[in-house]
Amino acid sequence: MYIIIGGGGDVGYYLTSNLLSHGHEVLLLEKNSARQQALSEELGQAVLRGDACEARTLEEAGAQRADVIIAVTGEDEDNLVICQVAKQRFHVARTIARLNNPKNEVLFQKLGIDVSISPTKSILSLIESELPGPHFVNIMTLKKAGLEIVQLSVPSVSPVIGKHLNQINLPRRCTLALIIRGDETIFPSGETPVMANDEVYALLTRESEEELRRTFGAA
Amino acid sequence: MKVVILGCGRVGATLATQLDKAGHHVAVIDNNHDAFQRLEPTFRGEKVMGNGVEHQVLKRAGIETADAFAAVTNGDNRNIMASQIAKEIFQVKKVVCRIYDPLRQNTYDEIGLETICPTVVGADMLFQALSIK
Numbered sequence: 001m002y003i004i005i006g007g008g009g010d011v012g013y014y015l016t017s018n019l020l021s022h023g024h025e026v027l028l029l030e031k032n033s034a035r036q037q038a039l040s041e042e043l044g045q046a047v048l049r050g051d052a053c054e055a056r057t058l059e060e061a062g063a064q065r066a067d068v069i070i071a072v073t074g075e076d077e078d079n080l081v082i083c084q085v086a087k088q089r090f091h092v093a094r095t096i097a098r099l100n101n102p103k104n105e106v107l108f109q110k111l112g113i114d115v116s117i118s119p120t121k122s123i124l125s126l127i128e129s130e131l132p133g134p135h136f137v138n139i140m141t142l143k144k145a146g147l148e149i150v151q152l153s154v155p156s157v158s159p160v161i162g163k164h165l166n167q168i169n170l171p172r173r174c175t176l177a178l179i180i181r182g183d184e185t186i187f188p189s190g191e192t193p194v195m196a197n198d199e200v201y202a203l204l205t206r207e208s209e210e211e212l213r214r215t216f217g218a219a
Numbered sequence: 220m221k222v223v224i225l226g227c228g229r230v231g232a233t234l235a236t237q238l239d240k241a242g243h244h245v246a247v248i249d250n251n252h253d254a255f256q257r258l259e260p261t262f263r264g265e266k267v268m269g270n271g272v273e274h275q276v277l278k279r280a281g282i283e284t285a286d287a288f289a290a291v292t293n294g295d296n297r298n299i300m301a302s303q304i305a306k307e308i309f310q311v312k313k314v315v316c317r318i319y320d321p322l323r324q325n326t327y328d329e330i331g332l333e334t335i336c337p338t339v340v341g342a343d344m345l346f347q348a349l350s351i352k
Binding site for chain 1: 274299300308330
């Protein structure tokens with residue numbers, strides 16, 4: 001695969017290095033000459049000096065034959081433009097953008113960016129899921145399947161405490177994949193009872209989330 | 220007409236003043252407070268300080284009820300992103316975006332954004348001026 005990466009910060013650097021070690025053809029674009037030189041010392045020919053939002057640079061980088069373009073600069077607006085120019089002008093099949101402000105996710109989707117990844121959102125979810133007390137956190141979205149992985153903690157006042165899973169009315173298109181109870185890891189069956197403070201991991205559609213929340217009386 | 224202008228530089232301030240004098244309701248956004256000094260003291264419109272790609276800031280400037288939006292910051296990418304937010308998220312009917320880079324303007328023209336490229340316009344005018352004997 002030929003992959004072009006826009007933005008030679010830490011993410012760009014590690015991504016390039018990693019992809020190269022997996023045997024892909026990679027070109028990293030960095031507009032700052034001092035930074036580009038430093039990167040070239042580590043990554044050699046895999047770095048090109050240039051601004052990835054400029055059509056000229058993308059042309060020089062051979063964008064017309066790229067399979068993927070990944071925009072990982074520190075600015076959402078730059079990442080947006082890199083992906084849009086790549087797609088519109090060079091018909092790059094797959095565009096991936098780093099999104100610093102999670103609020104821009106809808107915009108990026110509307111504008112045809114194939115994948116947007118928000119480190120902020122991912123970290124927020126992970127932290128929220130570590131916090132004590134009742135919570136209902138979206139850990140991950142499986143875009144292709146249209147499913148979410150959520151983690152909820154069963155509050156002490158939950159209406160389903162003491163019930164077995166097969167006694168609980170779960171929403172359609174929802175699987176309870178895992179229960180963590182203290183140090184115990186439980187792969188639940190229909191007979192598994194629910195207890196207060198259980199950490200429940202569910203795989204379900206976005207539409208089913210509200211119902212699951214209500215059923216468990218979760219926050 | 221209710222207009223939101225992003226960027227209170229020379230063009231933004233001039234545009235805001237023109238629209239204000241013509242009787243329109245104007246809101247200007249800039250992330251630098253000093254920029255508003257470019258506006259005349261008689262300016263009746265709103266001055267909103269903040270980052271024009273943040274939805275909250277745009278809302279404070281009244282984008283939800285705006286008839287028009289113009290992006291004239293000194294950054295092409297910022298103008299491009301803000302214009303698309305105005306168009307796609309807030310459904311503003313008339314959106315105009317300044318883009319200095321002619322190639323980028325070309326691309327966004329194709330995408331369907333209304334753009335103005337002062338580089339090309341300026342070069343054309345100078346070309347005409349130099350051609351006069």
